[in-house]
Amino acid sequence: MKDILKNGVVLMLYAMVAAAVLGFVYVSTKDAIKNADLSAKFQAMKAVLTDYETGKLMVDEKLIKDKLMNSGEEKVVERTYEGVNGKVILPYYEFNVNGKKIFVLVGAAPGFGGDVKVMASFVKENGKIFLHSIRVLDASQETPGLGAKIMEEGPQKRFSGIPQSGLEKGVVVDKDAKDRSVKNKSNGVVKTSDIMTGATITPRAVANSINIMYSYLKEAVLGGEK
């Protein structure tokens, strides 16, 4: 009995020291971690807001920063699209430029090992919405060398510029497009099989998360607008 008490007290002392050290490190790195996360998000946002044809930034850099700084806490909304359970990670960001409305959303859908997280920019112009470009934020659970190749620029660029007709039909990768007569972006088909050989599940997750974000954008964000 005495031994057990003694051991308990000793263990508690060690745990207390460990907790104190960790508490100190946590508090002193808290701001730096927040900044690092923010700047990573800023870089991703800059990437999706860069015109994929001209390579120019569509929105003022300072404006992006302001929006990010004042965006508040993240909130996850579960959403299902045609049997796929995904998420939309709020807040979304809205920019008004020269009569155009640009929406930036973050969504996720299950890939090979876990969620694949994608940021996407949708542009609303003359009453029509199209997917401008995407950036994969997290695919760390995908197989390195296969699915994780989605982190490279090449595969991500394949998803740029999908018109509303494609989004309405639902975005699919070319391997899933057997029922689509014409395999182009107007029909929602994105060709990835040549650039990501042997990996279909990961780009499919990207396509699913785009569909989830688009349906959220249509229903929850633009629901009231005509």
Add this chain to the structure above:
Amino acid sequence: MKENENMAWYTFKKGITSENPTYVQALGMCPTLAVTTAAINGLGMGLAVTVVLTLSNIIVSLIRKAVPKDIRIPIFITVIATFVTMIDLLMHAYTYDLWKSLGIFIPLIVVNCIILGRAEAFASKNPVHYAALDGLGMGIGFTLSLFLLGSIREILGNGSWMGIHLWNFKMFMFILPPGAFITLGFLAAFFNYLKIKKEEAAKAKAKAAKQAQAQKA
């Protein structure tokens, strides 16, 4: 003094060669097989383990006289987990890109049995400088092993090395889990073969020396 130096050198060296954690002790197999899909991943995981292993060995050795025998394992785990969490936070704050690419491996280090194994088998019984050398040696041995395994798998499975494209011939199997087991098996067999050859040579040498002595007499 000379003997001390030899002892220190041996403590450091044994982790890389004769007691290599991966190919000889077969410790820490889970991260070894899981992360070595590319050379750079092996290197990153190895370096992270080296840092944690050296630090935890030093602390465990320092507190070894103040640890009751019955509760040594929970205390060692507390020390290791504290270091891992600390490094995770610090890397997240100051080296974001590295943290992002190593992110999934860092929490794995807590349950990496090399670290607990060395704390229990070596650091808790030896003075600080030896414990530090042991941690450093084992860590470097682990890093080199993972780097080699990752290099072979990346070259065969993806036709590249350290992200540099080599050729278009790819055998996907080597990037998938079976490739990890096969490569590890062949490498362990190869290092065992080298060890046996060396022992045989040493035996033959000793025998020859004995015979020469007998002839002289």
